[in-house]
Amino acid sequence: MLHTARAVAILLALSVAGITAAFLSLVDGVSSLGVLVSFLVAGAATYLLSFITLEFFIFREINHIHEVLHKLKKKDLSFLQEASAKDTRNPLRRINQEIFNFAGLKQREIEELKRMADFRREFLADVSHELKTPIFAAQGYIYTLLDGAADDEAVRTRFLQKAANSLDGLDVLVQDLLMLSQLETKQIRMYYSYFNLAELIRAVFDQMEGKAESQGIALRLPADFPEQLWVWADKQRIQQVITNLTSNAIKYSNDSPEGGGWVEAQVREEGDRIRVLIKDNGRGIPAEHLNRIFERFYRVEKSRAKVSGGTGLGLAIVKHILEAHKSQIDVQSEVGKGSVFSFRLKKRKDKRSRSQQTELAE
Ligand SMILES: Nc1ncnc2c1ncn2[C@@H]1O[C@H](COP(=O)(O)OP(=O)(O)OP(=O)(O)O)[C@@H](O)[C@H]1O
Ligand SMILES: [Mg+2]
Known part of the structure; x- marks a missing residue:
């Protein structure tokens, strides 16, 4: 030039x-x-x-x-x-x-579109794979019944029950997927209200007591667990967060090396926030998986989780619900010792009048 x-x-x-x-x-x-x-x-x-x-x-x-x-x-x-x-x-x-x-x-823009296209391809492959499993199982039982197994009453009932279980699993999967996609596209609004978080945690623990007991896991609360703890959040969604975390703690605790597995809920005040901790003494999560378990369909041990029936959507839902609350999910875990999942919620400001307690946020 x-x-x-x-x-x-x-x-x-x-x-x-x-x-x-x-x-x-x-x-x-x-x-x-x-x-x-x-x-x-x-x-x-x-x-x-x-x-x-x-x-x-x-x-x-x-x-x-x-x-x-x-x-x-x-x-x-x-x-x-x-x-x-x-x-x-x-x-x-x-x-x-x-x-x-x-x-x-x-x-x-081109790079972003390419990334989205890859993501969609991967997501579609994961969804089809997850849907296939319960559909194939139910199909198998029903065709076996049609091929003559239905004549034996005991077999009939057992196979119908198994087919029904597979379809229930399919239903849960579809509901979870729907919810996740609605959370991601912000179609689900958070309905904020003041509610007693301590009472909610007790209710979730009561509800899951049977499931935990059947797996030899003790659900416990510390002696100084409060009776009242008011927070500002969407009660139904937070119930789902606590349920998912507790269900995981139970599910991944059952082969705890010491036996005598337990799951404990704790609450801590941190300034104008309340931290909720769900602890277990289960198998723990290897460090290299810790930042991936919140991705949808991600499981640490695919084959083992399959036995427990998990699809890897629970924590992705938890993460999105907490993000919608401008909070986040934290995890600490040690293999063979257990895990602690925790998140923070806004504490109730005492000066606020009761009439303002329920309102639609955002
Ligand atoms: N408390 C825990 N202890 C050990 N591993 C855990 C714990 N919680 C989650 N994990 C690991 O993280 C993975 C993802 O959990 P997530 O709840 O998203 O899926 P899932 O439990 O497999 O299925 P779903 O919740 O959809 O039924 C699990 O498969 C498990 O490997
Ligand atoms: Mg789960």
């Missing part, structure tokens, strides 16, 4: 110097030395001016466009920050920046 600028500048300089010298030679009284000097001065001045203008204002910008196009081809978007940071009065450079920004934006 430097050569092009120089060549154009030399051509312009020669033309301007030639024309100037030609005019001067027509004027009476101008010596040939004067004509030569004016030829040289006009040529040098024109050369310098045109070279600087072409090189710094035009060719350099065109060079820049080439560089950016090259980077775009290589999917290197680092130039975006550089371009937007520069504030210039040069109109050509401003136009360039606009073009760069636009091209970069489009490139990012």
